[in-house]
Amino acid sequence: xxxxxxRTFALEAVMIAVGAAFAFPVYVLVNLAIxxxxxxxxxxxPTGDPTFANFTGAWREAGLGGALINSVLxxxxxxxxxxxxxxxxxxxxxxxxxxxxxxxFLLIMLGLILPFQLSSLPLYQTVRDLGxxxxxxxxVLFYAGLQVxxxxxxxxxxxxxxxxxxxxxxxxxxxxPLASFRYVVFPMLKPITVxxxxxxxxxxxxxxxxxxxYLSGSNQQTLPVAxxxxxxxxxxxxxxxxxxxxxxxxxxxxxxxxxxxxxxxxFAGGLKG
Amino acid sequence: MVALGxxxxxxxxxxxxxxxxLLLFTFVVLVPSARGIYYAFTDWDxxxxxxxxxxxxxxxxxAGDADARQAIWHTLLIAVAITVIQNGIGLLLALGVNxxxxxRNFLRVLLFAPAVxxxxxxxxxxxxxxxxDGAVNSLLGAVGLGSWRQDxxxxxxxxxxxxxxxxxxxxxxxxxxIFLAGLQSIPKEIYEAAAIDGTGAxxxxxxxxxxxxxxxxxxxxxxxxxxxxxxxxxxxxLTGGGPGHATDTISTLIYKDAFTLGxxxxxxxxxxxxxxxxxxxxxxxxxxxxxxxxxxS
Numbered sequence: 001x002x003x004x005x006x007r008t009f010a011l012e013a014v015m016i017a018v019g020a021a022f023a024f025p026v027y028v029l030v031n032l033a034i035x036x037x038x039x040x041x042x043x044x045x046p047t048g049d050p051t052f053a054n055f056t057g058a059w060r061e062a063g064l065g066g067a068l069i070n071s072v073l074x075x076x077x078x079x080x081x082x083x084x085x086x087x088x089x090x091x092x093x094x095x096x097x098x099x100x101x102x103x104x105f106l107l108i109m110l111g112l113i114l115p116f117q118l119s120s121l122p123l124y125q126t127v128r129d130l131g132x133x134x135x136x137x138x139x140v141l142f143y144a145g146l147q148v149x150x151x152x153x154x155x156x157x158x159x160x161x162x163x164x165x166x167x168x169x170x171x172x173x174x175x176x177p178l179a180s181f182r183y184v185v186f187p188m189l190k191p192i193t194v195x196x197x198x199x200x201x202x203x204x205x206x207x208x209x210x211x212x213x214y215l216s217g218s219n220q221q222t223l224p225v226a227x228x229x230x231x232x233x234x235x236x237x238x239x240x241x242x243x244x245x246x247x248x249x250x251x252x253x254x255x256x257x258x259x260x261x262x263x264x265x266x267f268a269g270g271l272k273g
Numbered sequence: 274m275v276a277l278g279x280x281x282x283x284x285x286x287x288x289x290x291x292x293x294x295l296l297l298f299t300f301v302v303l304v305p306s307a308r309g310i311y312y313a314f315t316d317w318d319x320x321x322x323x324x325x326x327x328x329x330x331x332x333x334x335x336a337g338d339a340d341a342r343q344a345i346w347h348t349l350l351i352a353v354a355i356t357v358i359q360n361g362i363g364l365l366l367a368l369g370v371n372x373x374x375x376x377r378n379f380l381r382v383l384l385f386a387p388a389v390x391x392x393x394x395x396x397x398x399x400x401x402x403x404x405x406d407g408a409v410n411s412l413l414g415a416v417g418l419g420s421w422r423q424d425x426x427x428x429x430x431x432x433x434x435x436x437x438x439x440x441x442x443x444x445x446x447x448x449x450x451i452f453l454a455g456l457q458s459i460p461k462e463i464y465e466a467a468a469i470d471g472t473g474a475x476x477x478x479x480x481x482x483x484x485x486x487x488x489x490x491x492x493x494x495x496x497x498x499x500x501x502x503x504x505x506x507x508x509x510x511l512t513g514g515g516p517g518h519a520t521d522t523i524s525t526l527i528y529k530d531a532f533t534l535g536x537x538x539x540x541x542x543x544x545x546x547x548x549x550x551x552x553x554x555x556x557x558x559x560x561x562x563x564x565x566x567x568x569x570s
Binding site: 101 | 283284291294295303304305306366370374379385390402412442505547
């Protein structure tokens with residue numbers, strides 16, 4: 001059972017074929033992104049005379065530099081906020097058995113069911129009235145609130161399985177609640193913090209609907225909105241578009257490849273609760 | 274050392290720790306959602322603060338609107354199709370890489386990779402691949418299946434399935450990773466004992482693996498069906514809801530009704546319908562799967 005047999009070899013061949021099929025779109029993406037526009041041969045034929053011109057063109061025309069900075073900024077700030085406020089809230093919600101605690105927890109969990117499509121239109125009006133349309137800070141505010149239910153859910157589940165002896169010891173030693181949270185509880189939450197960090201960062205980075213609403217028509221863009229705007233504008237020049245798509249994918253894939261273990265574990269493990 | 278139990282201090286977690294999260298949640302989710310539900314019963318146009326309550330008019334309009342009914346149907350069809358196909362493929366992939374093959378680690382990383390990429394970006398990529406002179410048709414021509422070539426996204430009967438294909442391509446690896454975590458939590462001894470007893474592979478899977486995989490199945494079904502119901506980005510980028518209304522979902526109609534037609538009241542009424550579907554599906558799935566999970570363990 002633990003030997004590499006003929007059947008294992010057959011399975012290996014099948015799985016490599018499946019992997020190749022999954023990778024095929026990415027091959028075409030790269031193949032067309034490095035192809036000069038004058039080359040109109042079949043999209044699956046390897047490009048004979050690769051060029052870098054599409055990348056410089058797309059970078060300049062689509063304003064990807066500014067969008068990249070905005071995406072990094074929005075993702076970093078909103079994820080830090082949501083992790084901090086959710087971990088802090090989860091602490092009493094997991095520890096207290098009072099009625100207010102249970103009620104508050106259920107209220108926040110209600111947010112897991114409410115789809116953002118319902119809140120986004122009324123919130124659009126509020127954001128507009130506050131004069132925040134077209135500002136990336138409206139996005140930070142939005143994600144910081146939107147991701148609270150899911151993140152709190154993760155933290156509460158983890159905290160409930162965590163013994164309270166360390167906090168009690170800190171309390172006996174005279175630590176106040178805030179100090180014992182900051183120096184005793186939060187460090188013990190590290191595994192679930194990594195999971196929550198990965199899941200929130202991917203969700204915020206990839207979101208399209210919200211920035212489409214709040215940033216449309218402004219010169220502030222995140223990467224997904226900049227790419228969508230660029231596709232609309234250069235609808236026939238796919239070599240240029242593919243270069244833009246590739247540029248927008250590279251930072252995500254680079255982080256993924258560098259941190260593959262924690263990222264895959266984050267997706268698989270955190271959801272086991 | 275006197276009466277240690279009596280003087281022992283329990284650490285307290287004060288209620289005000291919940292305040293920052295609660296404020297953000299209330300401002301971003303709770304209040305706007307409540308307003309959305311209220312606006313669904315008004316003639317809200319997104320601008321005018323003077324609203325008139327119109328009762329159920331938006332909902333009766335919805336019931337009489339063929340486009341809306343069709344969008345609700347598409348939403349459910351897409352959600353079910355994605356759930357079945359993505360999890361079927363995800364499970365097969367998980368079984369494939371949970372073996373002794375030498376490329377298993379490489380394949381795990383490769384197959385999961387699409388799941389972290391921005392959905393709108395992968396959808397634009399596929400829009401080109403599926404175009405009449407795109408790579409899919411070129412590939413079919415190259416392997417002698419030239420007669421299969423067609424305008425995949427331009428055909429109203431096919432376009433919806435292309436949306437499903439793109440989502441499944443992107444997230445099958447996500448299902449795989451969750452199934453894989455479930456498979457790896459099954460103790461090897463149980464499996465080997467059954468193999469020694471001469472239990473066949475199919476029987477082993479059905480009687481041993483499947484019940485122990487119940488938590489992974491629960492999570493996967495939840496994620497894919499709710500994700501499918503809320504689907505927006507992929508439809509927006511691939512077809513924009515077209516051709517005609519052939520691929521419009523509740524989410525694309527919400528967007529169009531509000532931002533191209535200015536019918537905000539009607540649009541939030543659709544969002545309320547979406548909310549009800551999500552709530553019913555979540556509750557139903559939770560009950561059924563919870564019962565099964567308990568029965569299996």
